[in-house]
Amino acid sequence: MRCLIVLAHPLDKSLNHRFADLAAQTLAAAGHDVARIDLYAEDFDPRLTRAERETHYTETPDHSGIAPHAAALREADMLVLVFPTWWFGLPAILKGWIDRVFAPGIAFDHGTDFGPIVPKLDRLRRMVAITTLGTPWWADRLVMWRPVRRMLKTAVLGSCASQARFSYLPFYAAEKPTAARIDAFEKRVRAALTR
Template identity: 50%
Template sequence: MRVLIVLAHPLAGSFAAAVAATLEEGLVASGHAVDRLDLYAEDFDPRLTSAERAGYFDTPYDHSGVEAMVARLRAADALFLVFPQWWFNLPAILKGYVDRVFVPGVAFDHDTAGGRIVPRLSNIRHLWVFTTTGSPWWVVHLYMGNPVRRLLKRGIGAFCAPKLDFRMLTLHDMDRADAARRAAHLEKVRKAAARL
């Protein structure tokens, strides 16, 4: 299986980077092919251009500005997102990746009758999310309603590839996690990679 790992963290030595490296090691050890996309290291521009927005309903939609990113997404069987949750949301660079790459003709088609969008990401069979939060579990789930999970599973996943296997593994209260707790979480990540 070919797995696209998308990492969204500005620091090369971050815990998110350690999670991405652990995933890659585990997947390769299990015989999977891995394409690791570090959005910051590759200097991805998350800003939707005026031309991209103005042409959003053009057929075909012009995604030439992100053609290489689109090709990597189309080549994948699984998409693993690795990022910290900031203010109960995706980092801006990852949101921009979704805005610019999950576009008409790639992730979905517009329904010509004006109904729901038509999914196109049938190649993506697994969408797994590996993330951290600075908040405790109860704040994310009970107070905020786990907005990132809802966005990725019910929004992007359901609308672009409705039959995919969605999973999410989160280390909560990251700012107070000691070395032992972080190591234990990386072991969970390693085991998850081995189960794909």
């Protein structure tokens, strides 16, 4: 399989970088072709450009600013997102990547007469979201109802690759990690990626 890992954390020594490295090693060891995009390392601009938005509803949307990212997404059988959850949402750089790359002509086509959009990521079979949260599990699940999970699974994946399976792997209370908790989570990541 072609696996695309998209990492969104500004600090090289973060748990997110560690988990992205683990994902890459696990998938490569299983014989998969692994591509990796580090949004902060490449200084990805999360802002949707005027040209991109102005051509949003035309027959040929302008994807010139994100062409390599669009090609990587189109070619992916598996997409692995590795990111921190901040304020119960995606980091701006990752949200911007989704805004710009999950675009018409790439991830979906507009429906006729502004009806439902038509999924276009037919190749994508799986999305895995690996995220760290400073909050305890109960705040995400019981108070906020897992907004990041719902958005990624229902809005993004459900609209653009409805045939794909989704896995959500949250590492809670990430500001106080113990070696034992990290080891247990890494086993969970390995198991999810080799399923």
